[in-house]
Amino acid sequence: MFAVSDFSDMTFAERKAIVTGGASGIGKATALRLAELGADVVVSDIDEPGGAHVAEQIGGRFAMLDVGDPEAWDRVVAAFGPFDMAFLNAGIATNPGLPPAPGVPIADLTDEAYRRIMGVNVDGVVYGTRAVLAGMTDQGAGDIVVTASMAGLGPIAMDPVYGLTKHAVVGFVRSMAAALDQLPDGPDVCISAICPGFTDTNIIGDGAREFVAELGLEIMPADRVAQVVARTIAERPQGGQWVIWPGTEPRLYEWNPPIEV
Ligand SMILES: NC(=O)c1ccc[n+]([C@@H]2O[C@H](COP(=O)([O-])OP(=O)(O)OC[C@H]3O[C@@H](n4cnc5c(N)ncnc54)[C@H](O)[C@@H]3O)[C@@H](O)[C@H]2O)c1
Numbered sequence: 001m002f003a004v005s006d007f008s009d010m011t012f013a014e015r016k017a018i019v020t021g022g023a024s025g026i027g028k029a030t031a032l033r034l035a036e037l038g039a040d041v042v043v044s045d046i047d048e049p050g051g052a053h054v055a056e057q058i059g060g061r062f063a064m065l066d067v068g069d070p071e072a073w074d075r076v077v078a079a080f081g082p083f084d085m086a087f088l089n090a091g092i093a094t095n096p097g098l099p100p101a102p103g104v105p106i107a108d109l110t111d112e113a114y115r116r117i118m119g120v121n122v123d124g125v126v127y128g129t130r131a132v133l134a135g136m137t138d139q140g141a142g143d144i145v146v147t148a149s150m151a152g153l154g155p156i157a158m159d160p161v162y163g164l165t166k167h168a169v170v171g172f173v174r175s176m177a178a179a180l181d182q183l184p185d186g187p188d189v190c191i192s193a194i195c196p197g198f199t200d201t202n203i204i205g206d207g208a209r210e211f212v213a214e215l216g217l218e219i220m221p222a223d224r225v226a227q228v229v230a231r232t233i234a235e236r237p238q239g240g241q242w243v244i245w246p247g248t249e250p251r252l253y254e255w256n257p258p259i260e261v
Contacts, residue, residue, distance in 0.1 A: 017034050019034070019041060021044075024047065034230065035058035084143065086142070088125045089146075091203070092117055141189065149166040152241075194242045196228075
């Protein structure tokens with residue numbers, strides 16, 4: 001892959017980043033990686049002890065933030081912003097802990113579970129982008145990276161609503177990129193998405209681990225994904241979607257130009 005020395009210090013040094021879902025998994029690994037590269041990192045999460053611990057590890061600060069709450073975003077941006085980089089990463093599965101089944105019947109989906117996952121995985125990315133973009137626009141530049149998933153590019157039978165949310169954020173990233181691209185004199189803001197396969201974090205329950213093993217697939221360490229987050233911030237592929245899969249180099253899908261009608 002690539003090493004820390006592959007990136008110019010200027011890309012990260014003295015630039016302020018916010019990481020959502022930074023208490024654990026991919027968010028934690030990315031907070032560590034960005035701090036290692038010299039960024040000033042604000043670790044945010046609803047898990048206060050976990051997030052505060054990560055912030056302490058990297059000499060950063062912790063912000064309590066439920067990504068699905070727009071007023072909480074306003075408070076965090078007012079207290080800690082503006083941000084040069086935002087890693088909009090917090091996410092959940094529809095039914096945490098549920099053993100995967102080939103196709104979850106929609107009849108079993110509770111309204112509460114549906115609203116919960118849409119609030120974190122979709123609202124969290126839209127509110128987060130809106131909240132950080134204002135400061136990036138004032139500053140003239142910024143980088144936004146959204147955690148989607150391979151489930152945002154293809155089907156995921158074990159959790160169709162999760163697949164819905166991840167397709168939604170891929171569509172959002174591509175459309176935001178197109179919108180930013182239409183502003184040649186606008187702020188130099190880049191938005192891109194990462195689309196990891198199975199990664200070794202708390203979101204994967206024991207049932208899912210067995211299922212993944214039965215499929216003969218590997219589970220990647222979270223640090224591998226964190227390296228691609230750093231890479232996309234350094235390389236700035238507007239609207240790009242990084243496919244991150246065990247055993248292969250990360251691959252970049254570019255956003256398609258809008259269809260001319
Ligand atoms: N682990 C995988 O296999 C995998 C693969 C592809 C994509 N992803 C995505 O990666 C992202 C990170 O997940 P992870 O795998 O590191 O899991 P994780 O459970 O380890 O981390 C998720 C973090 O998000 C936080 N969180 C949950 N709800 C929140 C809310 N409302 N506001 C703020 N924070 C909240 C949790 O407290 C936790 O710290 C998610 O978007 C997930 O969908 C994971």
